[in-house]
Amino acid sequence: MSASTPGNVPAAAAATAPAWGADSEVGRLRTVMLHRPGPELKRLTPRNNDKLLFDGIPWVSRAQEEHDAFAEALRARDVEVLYLTELLTQTLESPEAREQAITSALSGLHLGDTLRTYLGAALRDASPAELTEVLTAGIRNDEVRGGHGLVTSLFAPDDFLVDPLPNLLFTRDSSVWVRDHVAVTSLAMPARARETQLTELIYTLHPRFAGSRRIHGWHNEYVEGGDVLLLSPGVIAVGVGERSTPAGVERLARQVFHAGLAHTVLAVPIAQERATMHLDTVCTMVDVDKIVMYPNVADSLRAYAVTLGGDATPADVAGEARELAESGLTLDVAPAEPFLVAAARAMGIEALHQIDTGLDPVTAEREQWDDGNNTLALAPRVAVAYERNDETNDRLEESGIEVVRIAGSELGSGRGGPRCMSCPVLRDPLPA
Template sequence: MKHPLHVNSEIGTLRTVLLHRPGKEVENLTPKFLKRLLFDDIPYLPVIQKEHDYFAAALQNRGVEVVYLDKLMTETLQTPDLKEQFAEQMIGESKENVNGSSELLKEYLLSFSTKDMIHKIMEGVLKRDIDEEKKVHLYEFMSDHYPFYLDPMPNLYFTRDPAAVIGNGISINKMCEGARRRESIFMDYIMKHHPRFARHDIPVWFHRDYEFPMEGGDQLMLSHDTVAIGVSARTSAKAIERLAKQLFQRQENIKKVIAVDIPKTRAFMHLDTVFTMIDYDKFTIHPAIQGPDGEMNIFVLERGDDPERLKITERRNLAQTLKDVLGLEEILLLPCGGGDPIIAAREQWNDGSNTLSIAPGVVVTYDRNYVSNQLLRENGVEVIEIQSSELSRGRGGPRCMSMPLMRENLAR
């Protein structure tokens, strides 16, 4: 059968993508716990779902197969033993809220159908969901009044971050923030047990058990032989080194890993919030990540003579580094907001630089970033705008909301 994973560029024609339609998990956000759950505001569920459906339809209208996380998970947990194992792991990794109620929680979750159990885990389990008479022995009178046994997972619609396809393998990521750490469990189970993937010997280049974090928003496939990874607020240099060693030791195609240091702020959460590839020689960029004359801290990692040692070259200029690794004479860096300091800051906050390429020179963007979108059009890029009043409240754009599983090889 055809291999189910293949991504060797950022811009190859997109064939299959993983999405998650926002569900009741966003309705379990409250002002008191927004910071804990990594949100700045509370989306309105009917509208965010409508906007997400529009996004999915825009992809499907271009011939992209859209697969959904909850459906894949339902198809994955086909045996009672696997369903129980999954429930136990989710409870185990939520132990700070469970307060000695693991068995009761497991009984509660397993009382649902597989599909409903998955949705319940995603939306979170409130303490009030459990019958009071069953909680008598749990010493709830000593609780801290936190309302959840299992936290909701409102960031799930950003499917880019928990895992990323690199070549014909996958990086199953160690998420940085506790609120998101359980998200990569879904991809771990899907890769191991879903019939679409389990029958293939899919290499895992990086695993979620590693002690240092990495997230998919920082992982960009620049070409068939070069990966760029942001050293960001969510991805550590140690994790990049680990991934590079695994790639160099276990496959032959990828020759370089480019580590790009970006400011460690919430606005610049991942590399793809400030930099994306949109054509063979065109990129979006937020000017604020560059110093004078385009200077940045960039490190080119390559195979060393010893498999456990990397050859590391330090670079300073992003444009020149991109030209060198991609073999290009010239490239075009298109500044978010046209480079205007006020417009750029506003549109970058609303993910004006977070474009999803679905083919060379064809991108999906948020409609609200109209200055950036017009600049793209003026430079020959086809822009497919999607509605974004509620989707943007989660601080992620079209690239953040999509995990490509299959892309076509580039023609050149």
């Protein structure tokens, strides 16, 4: 990327940077974090793509073209685009950040002391940009120029010593802003574990995010950002399925209640399948009271409303009772009820209106697989969607939603749409 891209933010910009945060999925989007596909995608082969969670081998240059068009569509709507790798490179100017990143990358038990010592010395000599590439694209055994011991002798030439991170493309998963706090998440799949550690490094040590308040963390129970929907100010829905666990949702609920960030968390069980890996693969918000939803699960989707137990309120916990440890909070869990009913009640609206994916069960299944439900709202009634999902996009427009269509034939090979590929860092608050 050129030196003029918005991700290149000098340390001095931290003093004038706006406060970060989001209280909904649909407030006017101001700043977003993306990751432009890079050399990590070139590491995918037919032998490792399943392990690295891709359904195919993407055409990398076309994926980059599609992603550049996505970023330009956002900029055309006055959205500031930050790039994760540029932020990471700037963060790695800090000796503390470099040491943390290198130690984390070389912590795998498969390396052994000889190779770990050699790689540690080599990475400490690397420039911030070189270190960023290693951390994201990985290192193969045949790329090691020294430190030969038993491990390098017995590994195959194309075995990875440090795994690549092709799913870094999906920046929504490793962090999500909840009002003025950033939840650094915990990713369930081994292929993605290091992503959230790098994200936490940026939020902790990049000058632009100085003073940002964090919750959760990569070391806690599994919760992934694709499962977290900010339905309205104070109401958070969290999918429980292949990636996010009940314990992870409970931990997140305690933390948002303790910080006074929400009054209701809806735990929403979803099928533990590849097609429905996250809640945002079956539904996303496109207006303050409208949601695009996969109709084949709409009738069966349920929610457990989690609130503070006893007489406590989020305001109490965030105010006079702030000294109360989050682990000491009592949670009330209501019986399961239909998701749309529970959501509307928690949001304080008459109904959360459903816009179906597709027109019939077969079309709905096809377009759900192609991330027809995975939209990114730029403002109320304005959403980015993959152009290939014609019938879903037509239904959105019939319901008064402006659809910004983007290409995604190559980007979608990792099973993610516009929402998956974007972490909103700043949205305008919704009117009270």
